[in-house]
Amino acid sequence: MQLEFSPEEIAFQQEVRSFIAENYPENLRSVQDEGHDLSKEDFLSWHRILAKKGWIAPAWPVEYGGTGWTATQRFIWSEELAAADCVGTMPFGLSMVGPVIYTFGTPEQKARFLPGILSGDDWWCQGYSEPGSGSDLASLRTKAVRDGDDYIVNGQKTWTTMAQHADWGFFLVRTDPDAKQQEGISFLLIDMKSPGVTVRPIITLGGEHEVNEVWLEEVRVPVDQRIYEENKGWTCAKFLLAHERTGIAAVARSKRGVEKIKQIARTEMDGDKPLLANAFFKRKISELEIDLTALEFTELRSLAGEAAGKGPGPESSLLKIKGSEIQQRITELALEAVGHYGAPYFRGFGEGDNEHPIGPDYAHRAAPTYFNTRKTTIYGGSNEIQRNIIAKMVLGI
Numbered sequence: 364m365q366l367e368f369s370p371e372e373i374a375f376q377q378e379v380r381s382f383i384a385e386n387y388p389e390n391l392r393s394v395q396d397e398g399h400d401l402s403k404e405d406f407l408s409w410h411r412i413l414a415k416k417g418w419i420a421p422a423w424p425v426e427y428g429g430t431g432w433t434a435t436q437r438f439i440w441s442e443e444l445a446a447a448d449c450v451g452t453m454p455f456g457l458s459m460v461g462p463v464i465y466t467f468g469t470p471e472q473k474a475r476f477l478p479g480i481l482s483g484d485d486w487w488c489q490g491y492s493e494p495g496s497g498s499d500l501a502s503l504r505t506k507a508v509r510d511g512d513d514y515i516v517n518g519q520k521t522w523t524t525m526a527q528h529a530d531w532g533f534f535l536v537r538t539d540p541d542a543k544q545q546e547g548i549s550f551l552l553i554d555m556k557s558p559g560v561t562v563r564p565i566i567t568l569g570g571e572h573e574v575n576e577v578w579l580e581e582v583r584v585p586v587d588q589r590i591y592e593e594n595k596g597w598t599c600a601k602f603l604l605a606h607e608r609t610g611i612a613a614v615a616r617s618k619r620g621v622e623k624i625k626q627i628a629r630t631e632m633d634g635d636k637p638l639l640a641n642a643f644f645k646r647k648i649s650e651l652e653i654d655l656t657a658l659e660f661t662e663l664r665s666l667a668g669e670a671a672g673k674g675p676g677p678e679s680s681l682l683k684i685k686g687s688e689i690q691q692r693i694t695e696l697a698l699e700a701v702g703h704y705g706a707p708y709f710r711g712f713g714e715g716d717n718e719h720p721i722g723p724d725y726a727h728r729a730a731p732t733y734f735n736t737r738k739t740t741i742y743g744g745s746n747e748i749q750r751n752i753i754a755k756m757v758l759g760i
């Protein structure tokens with residue numbers, strides 16, 4: 364594994380760094396610095412800048428709007444975005460349904476849906492999970508019955524992230540109740556403004572509106588919005604989950620997270636010394652950094668495999684487990700570092716709040732981020748399920 368960047372890669376890194384410095388929206392930076400929740404428009408402002416530059420979908424094939432970057436360039440890109448504290452782009456269109464559409468869709472479906480994903484004009488959500496069907500996804504019960512050129516869809520989805528903003532959703536529905544579980548499922552694209560679609564908020568521990576219930580009552584969906592064959596949606600579902608897990612390790616963002624804790628611990632005092640001089644605190648930071656470095660090398664090995672033409676394998680489960688645990692430890696340590704300044708924000712500091720912030724800026728998001736990050740070991744396939752995958756696929760148990 365070659366760890367040094369080539370001169371061309373260093374030049375690319377400089378190009379990326381300057382582009383971010385010159386183009387990242389100032390108003391977005393201040394919303395982030397003050398610890399406010401981000402609005403749909405905040406997310407889209409950066410998305411549109413990247414779309415205009417042609418850098419919005421680095422992992423896509425060039426023919427569909429990708430950049431043609433190597434795995435190393437994509438690694439540099441994510442490192443630079445994290446180092447500059449840029450907001451992430453929404454994964455539901457770009458990393459999930461987009462690759463499904465260009466891999467399994469018809470030419471008409473590609474022409475109809477891919478441009479809106481790239482431009483940001485269409486905001487997508489993921490309708491997989493149902494009450495009672497999360498880890499055991501293939502037991503899902505939302506059903507679609509054929510009626511001429513349409514399906515009539517009835518059922519309930521849950522934990523649907525950002526569905527309150529969504530123009531479109533990709534849904535797994537049961538089209539053959541008599542087939543074996545995985546064989547009777549289809550993959551439908553549903554216009555979220557269709558009559559019969561209702562989105563109800565679920566407010567999370569940190570006081571945020573990030574997830575929702577989605578109710579589907581007699582929703583009419585044209586058959587030409589089904590991707591791939593009827594009853595073969597599980598093939599698309601599995602393909603998408605492999606894409607969802609790559610990148611979930613979030614190494615670059617975690618490295619930035621550790622740096623931020625160190626900055627806080629240099630400022631916050633423990634008696635007459637900075638917190639960073641406290642041996643117990645320093646030890647926790649060091650343990651975190653050691654584990655993060657080990658994770659980074661595992662990710663680099665996985666990238667080297669990808670560069671050599673190997674697709675994401677069971678190691679993506681390993682990256683997910685370690686990455687998500689590290690993300691949680693970072694938020695725990697950040698909350699510890701800000702101490703009592705974290706307390707006023709146990710229920711967040713939302714859009715439109717006019718309370719005067721208390722304590723330093725870096726304290727505002729510590730508690731909501733701590734609560735919010737409990738999700739990382741659950742979503743994208745819970746960590747227990749990832750351990751099952753490793754037991755089966757790697758250890759052969």
Ligand SMILES: Cc1cc2nc3c(=O)[nH]c(=O)nc-3n(C[C@H](O)[C@H](O)[C@H](O)COP(=O)(O)OP(=O)(O)OC[C@H]3O[C@@H](n4cnc5c(N)ncnc54)[C@H](O)[C@@H]3O)c2cc1C
Pocket residue numbers: 488489490491492495496497498499521522523524525574738741742743744745746747748751
């Ligand atoms: C913040 C957040 C956002 C989400 N966003 C979306 C979204 O946008 N779209 C979407 O479709 N879904 C979304 N999800 C749902 C997510 O995919 C599920 O929560 C996840 O798959 C777990 O399913 P569950 O919640 O039904 O828990 P369950 O499957 O009921 O699991 C409960 C517990 O039992 C354990 N468990 C279950 N089965 C096994 C087993 N076989 N072996 C060992 N342990 C097991 C689990 O690990 C877990 O600890 C989101 C979830 C969260 C928390």
